[in-house]
Amino acid sequence: MSRNIRRTKVGIVIGISGMKSVSVLVEQQRPHELFSKVVKTSKKYLVHSEVDDLNKGDKVEIMECRPISKRKNWRVVSVLEKNKKRELVEVSL
Numbered sequence: 001m002s003r004n005i006r007r008t009k010v011g012i013v014i015g016i017s018g019m020k021s022v023s024v025l026v027e028q029q030r031p032h033e034l035f036s037k038v039v040k041t042s043k044k045y046l047v048h049s050e051v052d053d054l055n056k057g058d059k060v061e062i063m064e065c066r067p068i069s070k071r072k073n074w075r076v077v078s079v080l081e082k083n084k085k086r087e088l089v090e091v092s093l
Helices: none
Strands: 008-016 021-031 038-048 059-064 072-081
Touching (some): 008 038
8 A cells, every 4th residue: 555545634633642642522514315315424443643632622634554552543634724713721739
């Protein structure tokens, strides 16, 4: 599989599941075959991320790659948009 024909998807980070793993929710809209109504479908992917500054709500582009682990076959290509409604975390010592 050459690099230029790998599938890419755009999704939103919904969870951080380790040092280099994030969960990404990809939503798609397509017409129903019989009723021609627009149907929303969503799928959750476990994605490899070398970027350390990802947070919940960030919009990322992911690309298909070789199997990294049992469930990780995708990796983060770029961060398209950072989450603007980031909650402030107070650190008390």
